Amino acid sequence: MGFMNSSPGRLPVGPPRPPRPRRGASPLRDFPVVVWLLLAVVAAFIQPVLRESTWVMVHLALLGAMTHAVLVWSTFFAQALLKTPESVDPAAHQTVRLAVLVVGVACVVVGVPSGLWSLVVVGAVIVGAAVAWHGVAMARRLRVALPSRFAVTVRYYLAAAVCLPVGAVFGVLLARWPASDLFGRLLIAHTLTMLVGWLGLTVMGTLVTFWPTMLRTRVDPRAAGLAHQALPVVLTGLGLIIVGALVGLRGLAVAGMVVHLAGVLWWGRGLIGPLRAAPPRRAPALFATGALAWGLVLLVSLPLHVATAESWGGVAGGYLPITTVAVLGFALQLLTGALSQLIPTVLGGGPAIRMAVDAEFARLLLTRFIVLNAGLLVTLLPVPPDVRRGAIGAAMAAVALLIPLILRGIFVGVRAKRARA
Ligand code: HEM
Secondary structure: OOHHHOOOOOOOOOOOOOOOOOOOOOHHHHHHHHHHHHHHHHHHHOHHHOOOHHHHHHHHHHHHHHHHHHHHHHHHHHHHHHOOOHHHOOHHHHHHHHHHHHHHHHHHHHHOOOOOHHHHHHHHHHHHHHHHHHHHHHHHHHHHOOOOOOHHHHHHHHHHHHHHHHHHHHHHHHHHOOOOOOHHHHHHHHHHHHHHHHHHHHHHHHHHHHHHHHHOOOOOOOHHHHHHHHHHHHHHHHHHHHHHHHHOOHHHHHHHHHHHHHHHHHHHHHHHHHHHHOOOOOHHHHHHHHHHHHHHHHHHHHHHHHHHOOOHHHHHHOOHHHHHHHHHHHHHHHHHHHHHHHHHHHHOOOHHHHHHHHHHHOOOHHHHHHHHHHHHHHHHOOOOHHHHHHHHHHHHHHHHOHHHHHHHHHHHHHHHHHHHO
């Protein structure tokens, strides 16, 4: 079984006793994700009257919901895998970090569309500081932990945490000079540092053990080793992308994307065994599989897009389909899968309650999966604008259903535990 069903770190037991990751409902853990998602859906509906509506939706989803989820759950996984003492990263610090992040995100999502650059700078500094603090906590965990082959996951988290503040600097510059020649170059530097670095590295690190957990099967014994070998490759690729974009060498940026893709494929070999052993049937694995498929589409289409554009200006011009795949196909779909596994797990309460909460996340499973993925596919085809708008609305609605499911899942779990108590 995956790590959350067995003993993850295989570490020698010794004092001090590690704390268990926090269980039960937790407002600051769960609700900001719900609120950011809800706001993203509202933004989609009031699009005609909202300034910079695409930017707002993208950032409510990726900077709001996803970044909050990454901070929460990578801490959860790091704790579960390394079993470090509470003092290494006290729960109170984690809570403050999450609150700080919420404030920073709010400043950025208000600042960019209203053209208040100083507010954007303040927000980006706050977000960057929260994530840098998170990175320091990861480094401390690695330093203190006993040796574990799954420490590789936390190394991915550390690398990811370095990426966000760097990407935030590019974001701030993009907000300052939206109409400059630099725009296309900064856009590639910003989006790839965030998507491939901050989100991608976190996902790669997590799936080493979480992929088999979602599939309810065993970890491939090679997975940690493959992830370990892939890390320098993907980081080299990302470095080349950033340097290529900043100095304006598209060939170098494309080469970086190819190197990065090679690293991802190498890492991905560790996913195949569990997938063969237990094909996806439940919500977590089904959505995660869909997300990985779109992630691959994204990583292949990015170098093609950059290589075939006429100029850096052209790179920025045709970027919307790439953003749509990144947000809906990859990020939000993965969030749907991950939360469908994680929320029932952290609510705890034993097998009966677990089944009841799982059942909430399984509601309309195939419909949601098909509408999301088919809707996204239609938006990428050469269809009339009305059809595209309808398809994207349907895909967003399929994602939005996650919100009532999370709330119902928490409600059902908490009520069942109270009833039993
Ligand atoms: C830290 C604060 C951030 C700031 C200040 C920021 C700022 C910006 C700006 C100014 C743009 C260009 C908007 C335009 O097209 O005119 C942009 C685009 C983009 N950003 Fe961010 N961003 C931030 C965080 C993030 C994060 C965390 C992610 C992903 C995980 C992200 C993903 C994207 C994407 C995909 C685009 C392209 C959107 C499009 O095609 O319009 N950003 N960002």
